[in-house]
Amino acid sequence: MLMNPVSVSQLPSDNSSLPVLFAVRAEAMAYVLLFVLALLLRVAMIDVVPLSEAEATRAYSAWHSLHPNSPGVPAPADSALTFWAQRLAFVTLGGSEFTARLGGVVAGLLLGALALLFRGRLGVTRTLFFSVLLLFNPITLAASRTHDPALWGACCALLAAWSAWQLWDTATRAHAVWLGIALGGLAFLSGGAGLVYLLVLLLASGMLLWWSMRKAPLAWDIPASRLLALAHERARAVSWRAVVLATVGVTLFVSTGMMFYPTGLTIVAQSLASALTGWWQPASPTAPAFYPFWILATYHLAFVLMGVVGYVFLARRSVTQTSDRFAVLVALVSGGVLAVYQGATAGMTLWVAVPLAWIAAHWLTELLVDRADSLYWLITNDDRRRYLAAHGWVKWLIALVALVLLAVMSFHWQAIGRGVLLVNTADYALLAERLIGEPALASFRYSAVWFVVMAIFSVLLGLLAASVWGSDAMWQGLGWGFFAFAFVSGLGGGWNATQTQAYSEIWDLATTHQDTQMLRRTLYEVSMRDTRGNPDLPVVVLLSEEDGITAHGLVAWLLRDYPNARFVSTLADARRQQVVLLPRPQAQGLDLGGSYVGQSFRLRSHYRIDALDPLRVMGWLAQRRTLREYFTHDDSILWLRMDVYDGVPVSQRLP
Amino acid sequence: MLMEWFAREGHWVLSWWLVATLAGAAVLPLCLRLLNGLADRGVLLARPLGIVLIAFVYWLLNMLGFLQNNAGGVLLAWGIVAAISSYLFFTLPRPLAWRQYWRENRLLLIAGELLFIALFVGWAIFRAHQHDTASTEKPMDLMFISSIMRSQTFPPHDAWLAGYTISYYYFGYLMAAMFALVTHVSSTVAFSLTLAMWFALAGLGAFAVVINLVRAQVNNARWGAIGAGVLATVFVVLLSNFQFPLVEVPYQTGIGDTAYYDFWRTQQRVEPRAQGSSDPHRWDYWWWFRASRVLTDFELNGSIKPSWYAQPIDEFPQFSFLLGDVHPHVMALPFGILAMGLALNLLLAGRKPDRYDLVLYAAAVGALIFLNTWDILAYWTVLIGAEGLRRLVVRGRGTLAWEDIGGTAAFAVVFALLSFAFYSLFLYSFRSQAAGLVPNIDQPTYFPHFFLMFAPFLLLLGGYLVLKLQVVRRNADLNWLVGGTIIALVLGLGLFSLLVLVLRSALDPSIATAAEAAVNELGGWGQALPLLLARRLSHAPTTVLLALCLLVVLAMVFARPRQMPPGPVQGFALLVVGVGALIALIPEFVYLADVFRTRINTIFKFYYMVWVLWALASAYGVYWVLSHARSAATRAVYAIVVVVVLALGLPYAVFGVYARVVVEARQTEVTLDGGVSMLFSREDYLMARCLQAHVGSRQAVIVEATRDAYNPQYGRVATLTGIPTLLGWENHQRQWRGVLYNAFAGGRAQDVERLYSDARWETAADILQRYGVDYVVYGWTERNQYPPTGETKFLDNLEALCEFGGSRVYRVTADALARLAR
Secondary structure, eight states, rough: SSSSOOOGGGSOTTSSSOOOOOOOOOHHHHHHHHHHHHHHHHHHHTSSOOOHHHHHHHHHHHHHHOTTTTOOOOOOOHHHHHHHHHHHHHHHHHHSSHHHHHHHHHHHHHHHHHHGGGGHOOOHHHHHHHHHHHOHHOOOOHHHHHHHHHHHHHHHHHHHHHHHHHHHHHOOOHHHHHHHHHHHHHISSSSSHHHHHHHHHHHHHHHHHHHHHHHHHHSSSOHHHHHHHHHHHHHHSSSSHHHHHHHHHHHHHHOOOTSSSGHHHHHHHHHHHHHHHHHTOOTTTTOTTTTHHHHHHSSSSHHHHHHHHHHHHHHHHOOHHHHHHHHHHHHHHHHHHHOOOTTOOOGGGGHHHHHHHHHHHHHHHHSSOOOTOOOOOOOHHHHHHHHHHHHHHHHHHHHHHHHHHHHHHHHHHHHHHHHHHHOSSSOOOHHHHHHHGGGGGGHHHHHHHHHHHHHHHHHHHHHHHHHOOHHHHHHHHHHHHHHHHHHHHHHHHHHHIIIITGGGGGSSSEEEEEEHHHHHHHHHHHHHHTTOSSOOOOEEEEGGGGGGBBBSSSHHHHHOHHHHHHHHSSGGGGGTSSEEEGGGGTTTTTTOOOOEEEEEEEEEEEEEEGOOGGGHHHHHHHOOOOOHHHHEEEEEEEEEEEEHTTTOGGGGGGG | HHHHHHHHHHHHHHHHHHHHHHHHHHHHHEEEEHHHTTTTGGGGGGHHHHHHHHHHHHHHHHHHHHHOOSSHHHHHHHHHHHHHHHHHHHHSSOOOOOHHHHHHHHHHHHHHHHHHHHHHHHHHHHHHOOOOOSSTHHHHHHHHHHHHOOOOSSBBOOOTTTOOOOOOOOOHHHHHHHHHHHTTOOOOOHHHHHHHHHHHHHHHHEEEEEEEEHHSSTTTTOHHHHHHHHHHIIIIIIIITTIIIIHHHHHHOOOOHHHHHHHHOOOOOOOSOOSSOOOOSOOOGGGGGGGGOOOBBTTTSBBHHHHHHHHOOOOOOHHHHHHHHOHHHHTTHHHHHHHHHHHHHHHHOSSSHHHHHHHHHHHHTTHHHHGGGGHHHHHHHHHHHHHHHHHHHHHOSSOOOHHHHHHHHHHHHHHHHHHHHHHHHHHHHOOOOOOOOOOOOOOOOOOOHHHHHHHHHHHHHHHHHHHHHHHHHEEEEEEEEHOOOOOOHHHHHHHHHHHHHHHHHHSSSHHHHHHHHHHHHHTTTHHHHHHHHHHHTTTTHHHHHHHHHHHHHHHHHTTTESSOOOOHHHHHHHHHHHHHHHHHHHHGEEEEEETOOOSSSHHHHHHHHHHHHHHHHHHHHHHHHHHOOHHHHHHHHHHHHHHHHHHHHHHHHHHHHHIIIIITTTTOOOOSSSSSHHHHHHHHHHHHHHHHHHHTTOOEEEEOOOOTOOTTTTTTHHHHHHOOOOOHHHHHHHHTTTHHHHHHTTHHHHHHHHHHOOOHHHHHHHHHOOOOOOOOEESSSHHHHHHHHHHHHHHHEEEEEEEEEEEEEEOHHHOOOOOOOO
């Protein structure tokens, strides 16, 4: 019995004396959610779309290193990180579209995770935004789902930027080692483009120093020469020996698989050769001029706008930092290089996407900061504080309205695109006449009018909102609304590019047709019958570079586990063989020396975007289709000898 | 026409210049740090140094399996060398005052660059007009380049012996292949550009060595140094021996009597020509070839040895480039000169060679093992001699202590061990045709021949040595004792070697029997011995002159100074002269035994080295005499001698180029690509290129006709494409592989003969199956050599591929091999 009765409120609380074992923060939860979502977006249905020629070439190179009996002659790999990622995936999980692209998933997630390195400098919010923009960017998403080697380069570049920043502040050996690792990965292990990207970064760094020297007297009240001296001093303090050793070490160990695969150094050599030849040799024969800019305009336009507008916004608020200037320079120099680098691929637009994401993250963070500077009737700071506390919700309302308006406008934009596509004429005058007068195109006229009206309405609404709640709130709301719209539509764009509409997107100008999966299934079924499921079918494939059948690309990948398959260079070698795969153009007047049954399979479609009618660009951008046929196809025919087709037992067949 | 050619093929020339320049750029940081003994810090030698180091790294990584043979691998090797070079630049504490350096050297560097461009472009123009790839052993050289370009891994396969790798020193061909891979040219274009590039590299190297020698003596020498450098270039790559002015011109123009030619007694020029002419168009075909056949071996009765006897060859660089064979001794030329430059640096650096120096020397100078093994004798001796000389200069007393001798020996051992270690992978698989030393009893060099061969340098160096002797005597006590002792040792060693080898030969029954038969032919030992003695005495002037030269050099090198210690520069020039004399002296006593069993190769390789050594020394000697001789009269006389030497030695190049370009090649197209003109039949050429496109990078074996060596029609498809053929030139395969050839490939020639001659398909199928042949070539050569019935079986059983006129390639299929003859 208690001697001194106490009230409940006087009792000690349950958890006051217990040790804190685990605390879940909202930030951690947010990241978990983000990464789970990002993983799902990357992994979902990743094996539905067949590997493209470029993907298949890389995958086959890794596959052949594990299975030398595989038919075909692999092309030299030029990205050691991609090569080893695929090799490891094949060893553990077998060879498939999924495992071939798994490395890209990892690289994509890694890119988002690397944003956390900057948390100490950027703060929680900005880092989160940066990570979101890296993970859910249409270009990073597409690159991730197609295991583009440029993604590894982007990861290494981000790591290099972080290490360099750390070295500037504290020239520790550990950071020097990280820098060396990042540089080795970027220049020698991520592919030919990595070395070019390193040159971009170095050039941008030089330009940043020059820019900072110009700003130094006004911004920091120090002479330019002092800044230069400081840069020299910091450079001298770095342990360059550690950097070099780390670069050499990581290059050697990764490319050779810790010396278990010495020939892996050839990949580094090929990477250098690719970097050099890319200046005059296009990556794809059907790539249009300034192809990377086509990619940016198609998939990343909103993010480009965010980056540009974001930087202007930050500059007007005088909150730009040195890192923002560096990001701008990287984006500009990358754009310049991509304009002249003939070997530029879609994935290389990451060079622009990543720095723009940096700026956009800063901009979004600033958009969260409420200001009432434009409300002249608020005299004191207390007035402003009270006002903002009462009206903080305004920006979200404006954002919602902006999102709705943009969504509606996008619907009408799609309708406009449909309308343009409905008129099949190259005559501009006739096109205008039909668009304006034809009754069937009423929805086009309706949408066109509404689009213009919505645009004007949006402007008027914006002005009205600014007059009531101030321009700061208006820009915040508009910015958030635009970001939300860009985020959703961008995700959709990235998904479409690699999944839903992969066959008519320009992310890959030579998309592999789904017939190839049917081809593989057909071969498997014949194997089931002939060789009891063992892949011993003696398939003979006629090589034809102009028809897209090579010994190192898509067809080699499709036949990767058929050790008895052969690639031959003349038709005579294919005569009288049991199973023959020939390019379709060979079918005319074909004599294989016996009776055969053939089935056609489309291997790939080449999208001749450079042949696109300028008038239809609007329609294509909106609908991803055109009236005219802008495709050329690589078709093949699988020929089965009659006895094979009829299922004659193997022992009774002709040799 | 020249502009049209340049518009068409100029980009090849530019790309090769760029690649060579970038190779030099990779090692520039290394040169600036390690070659601090040279006035220009080795910048002018950067190109050959860069090429040899990059090739070494590339070859080593390929041999170890880290790289494959492609352009990317070459780029990576370049990157590795550049990285190491940069690392050394930033870590070694030998700072450079940049402004002062540029002020002092800019004129020389610009002159060197202009000289290089002029030499390269100039000889490329020559090659465009004379792109012969068919004569002498050019097909062999082309085959090596094609083979290496086509090999995905190392060691590279031998395209003239399917299934085997190259058994020859192929480092030079590898360098040519590397250039071709990076610039994406065919092997036939690379062949021509290699000659032009190596011509320029050798010329630039000579320029660099001598200007550094001059600058080491007179630091502010500019135009004098340039003049001496240009002279060195002329002496090395443009000058000829005196066979042309003293024998060939009189012969071709019909002047001179029998006594005159009998005095010189050179091969095929013992009597006046029946009808002489002053028009070069009417001269003998390939008259310029005789300049390399000055030395002649005689019977003991005085007559010239019969035509089947392999007479000595005495090439010199201008002849080599005119002829256009891309042989190892030509490929090694710039790198031998580079070795001279590195030796000079060792001497002038003023410090003991450290580990970085040793590694550099082993990689760069040790490469001569792999380029042309013979060359290690001269250039390694100069390098090791430079170390001894450095110690001598440091002592300053004209003597070496035991410590110095030990130190020099240690340097030599470490350097040699490192060199062998670096190139051990080559040595491991290399089979030399050398089979020991043979005593030279009856063929010492006839002095008029020696004079014809080395007259330019005998005159120039003779004057230099005489004047130098006078100067040294004024300031030092000549050390005749040391000189005489060493000479006596050398001569004694020579005689001793002779006796030992004679005794050894006497113990060999086969040699003893042959010797006895020869002696009996002369009438017994009583007759033979006096003849031998008379031969040695009548031909003694060469030996005596060389011994005297060596004596004088040694006496001056080891002279005890009365006032100041001797400078290193004079010592280096004397060292080079002395080494040249020593090397020229060796064949007077012994020569290397090979398949020819004569001194043909020993004279060939040794005299080539002597030419380079004496050419460089002469250029410096000219500078020294004209700038340091006290008396104006002496300088004037010497200048006249120089003019005479140039006047007699340069016309060969002029007339030779004219003959090659205008007289011989007037019908051919101006192009660097000698592929088409290699073959008699254009259809064969098209067939070969078609096969090359068809096979691509896949492994394949072909078979084509084979018979004689030195005939471009045999092994032609393999030569052009690099695709291995069953057998190319058997004669050469026997030389390269020695006694092992019979063991593993001895029956191939007969099998090829049967394959084409026998009308039965069973015979052919058996041979094709046994060797794994994929393609049978049947073109112009096969059609002219074998009976037409031989092709019928191919027509009936194989499918024709790449058909051009009557030239076709048959593809061998598994079906065909299994099928019985119809």
